[in-house]
Amino acid sequence: MNNIKENIVLAFFVGLFLGAISIFLAIGGGPLNVSLFVIIFHFTMKQSSVYSIATIFFSQITKIISIVASAQYQMFDMKMIPMLIILQLLAVILVQFGTRKFHQQNWKVFIQFS
Numbered sequence: 001m002n003n004i005k006e007n008i009v010l011a012f013f014v015g016l017f018l019g020a021i022s023i024f025l026a027i028g029g030g031p032l033n034v035s036l037f038v039i040i041f042h043f044t045m046k047q048s049s050v051y052s053i054a055t056i057f058f059s060q061i062t063k064i065i066s067i068v069a070s071a072q073y074q075m076f077d078m079k080m081i082p083m084l085i086i087l088q089l090l091a092v093i094l095v096q097f098g099t100r101k102f103h104q105q106n107w108k109v110f111i112q113f114s
Contacts, residue, residue, distance in 0.1 A: 014040060019059030029056055 014036060022029030033052035037043045043051065067073050 018055050
């Protein structure tokens with residue numbers, strides 16, 4: 001099954017399962033998501049990473065909505081949110097820069113030392 005559109009029902013339930021597990025266990029779920037996407041849908045690691053991020057994003061959106069709906073947000077320090085957003089954006093930029101630099105270098109050097 002190379003294409004997720006071939007079995008939309010399986011894709012829905014896998015996404016639902018992964019989102020629920022990451023919420024109930026209070027983990028990001030990235031490694032679990034990626035491994036299941038590779039095994040079940042035969043995605044590449046790059047494709048699995050993209051779908052994993054989307055799964056985590058939507059599961060966290062539902063968690064935020066449930067926190068706001070139940071008025072539990074009062075126990076969180078809201079002054080931290082702007083700093084967290086800025087740090088997250090900075091992390092994304094640094095990872096992108098690091099990934100480009102790493103891919104530009106010769107892989108043989110990396111394999112030789114590992």
